[in-house]
Amino acid sequence: MQLPEFITVICPACGERFEIPTPESEELPAELDYDCEICCRPMTVTVEVLRGQLRVESHGIAE
Ligand SMILES: [Zn+2]
Numbered sequence: 001m002q003l004p005e006f007i008t009v010i011c012p013a014c015g016e017r018f019e020i021p022t023p024e025s026e027e028l029p030a031e032l033d034y035d036c037e038i039c040c041r042p043m044t045v046t047v048e049v050l051r052g053q054l055r056v057e058s059h060g061i062a063e
Pocket residue numbers: 011012013014015016036037038039040041
């Protein structure tokens with residue numbers, strides 16, 4: 001399947017959206033560690049393909 005170049009992540013801490021580069025399809029499902037571009041809090045972003053749909057979920061990391 002054709003993946004978009006960027007995916008939108010919603011920060012679980014501040015609710016803002018920002019974009020990250022999409023991982024290669026052969027790397028999926030992928031679990032990525034990111035710091036929010038707005039509030040700088042760390043989060044884990046899970047990217048997977050489910051029934052032909054790209055699913056992106058973000059979870060805050062407990063401090
Ligand atoms: Zn944030």
